[in-house]
Amino acid sequence: MNTNSSRPLPFAIITDAAPLGDDGVAISMLLASPRIDIKLIVCASGNFWAEDVAVNVRALLARFKRTDIPVVVGLPASAHFRRVESFVARLQVTKMFYSGALARPIPPSTSAHSDGYKELAAAIRDTKALNIFIAGPPSAAVAAIHEAKKDIKNIGRVFMMGGALHVRGNATPKAEFNFWFDPEAADSILGSGLDITLVPLDATDRLRYSETQIKSLPSDRPGAAYLKEYIATRKVRSKNPLHIWDEALSAIVLDRGLIESCSIVRLRVATRQLDYGKLEFTSDAERGPVKLVTEINADRISACIIEVLSR
Secondary structure: OOOOOOOOEEEEEEEOOOOOOHHHHHHHHHHHOOOEEEEEEEEOOOOOOHHHHHHHHHHHHHHOOOOOOOEEEOOOHHHHHHHHHHHHHHOOOOOOOOOHHHHOOOOOOOHHHOOHHHHHHHHHHHOOOEEEEEEOOOHHHHHHHHHOHHHHHHEEEEEEEOOOOOOOOOOOOOOOHHHHHOHHHHHHHHOOOOEEEEEOHHHHOOOEOOHHHHHOOOOOOHHHHHHHHHHHHHHHHOOOOOEOOOHHHHHHHHOHHHEEEEEEEOEEEOOOOOOOOOEEEOOOOOOOOEEEEEEEOHHHHHHHHHHHHOO
16 A cells, blocks of 8 residues: 555454554554545444444544544444344353453444444445554444445455464464354455455564553654553553554554565454354355465564554
8 A cells, every 4th residue: 555645544443442452552552643544434333332442443543643543333232132132142162262242231222323334334435545543343344335225336455453374372272252243244344345454363463562662652642642541451450561563553553564474365264153253264266365464574563553553
């Protein structure tokens, strides 16, 4: 992606952001970059129910004084809850590592506030070369693409975080959480033929900040302050507080040179019970190819993130 153009690149973001988390760091990077024009943020159920995600996203935008950016709820939380709850009740043979929103009470959903995928569909219709940044379950993206199917040519690139091929998943041993939460949607978008760049857990496995970099962050910049708070929180509850995840996706949006290796492959996401949410290679020629990021420059990426958030 040529991010050196004088005209900012239009983006829609799909996120399941926590109050403090890697999604928030990723969004902060895009907010801090003059190269990116965020048209819409769609809140997805995943780490939290979508209604709660919207609260978290609006709080983040307030830090940047960017309350002008529309924030919508992608799909009713109840739609996910009914489907995934029934699966979890049957899940006896696979160990769960993380269940996200499923561990929390479902908030009341109203259809008037849960059709944000239609707003995304409208953005696709109205914005030439709209790029889509997916840092959560892709449910709303698939619904929007179906809604705006006559205008799919308006979609530019899709940058997506999800899946695990050769490393252990973070939801189950075989599945990464974004894909586990809605494997049908993940499978649908990976086979869509869109220009997709996918960053799986494999590509982020070695990515870390250093303590020195975190200490160097200025406290008077909203993105830098957010990252410092996030890392401080992780130090209390995580064995790997300096790990880089979703913010790696923003980094490669802003600097494609950070990608050290990338393969053009065809992928599918399993919906079988034992492999639910597992990312797999396929030889199905009817599925569109995907750019699979296999290695990111571990030395440069943390410096890129720190530089962007310190602006």
